[in-house]
Amino acid sequence: MAAITAAICLGDDVHPDRAKRWTVGLSYAFWWAVLGLFGPVILAGIHAVPPALIATIAGLALINPTVGALSAAFSEPRHRFAAATTLITAASGVAAFGIGAAFWGLLAGLAVHLMESLRDRLKR
Known part of the structure; x- marks a missing residue:
């Protein structure tokens, strides 16, 4: 996930000024920390969803x-x-x-x- 996040943070769509793109990294770091802290709660919620629904959502995403x-x-x-x-x-x-x-x-x-x-x- 780090490579994908880095690619997103360093793209031209983030900010036209390369010197200011680091601010996006802070935002991503914050959200990764939140995701890490609430990971068990998120996983419990995902485990409550029927597997067929998860497969359907994954199929639609593809x-x-x-x-x-x-x-x-x-x-x-x-x-x-x-x-x-x-x-x-x-x-x-x-x-x-x-x-x-x-x-x-x-x-x-x-x-x-x-x-x-x-x-x-x-x-x-």
């Missing part, structure tokens, strides 16, 4: 990043098939040799990308 990532992955027409291969293989849940689907998805997508790149070079 919609926008997922749409952005998919838009970027499928934006270039010549890379769409490799992106789709990566996504479908990773989502399939296939596991071989004790290695999970995320690895095989990346490997399949890379293989398709390399084959398409080779095909395009041979056409020229």
Whole structure:
């Protein structure tokens, strides 16, 4: 969390004057201290919420990043098939040799990308 907080505190959106951005660090330090002091109370409240509701909220929070990532992955027409291969293989849940689907998805997508790149070079 420290890296994320530092990135937020040092961004251009914080303050146009770089010399005054340190004030945001004080604000974040205060809120992290409050969060630390009331952590047990906050966790007790979270544990009172049904797990299905937490999963729903997490899923809703991931919609926008997922749409952005998919838009970027499928934006270039010549890379769409490799992106789709990566996504479908990773989502399939296939596991071989004790290695999970995320690895095989990346490997399949890379293989398709390399084959398409080779095909395009041979056409020229």
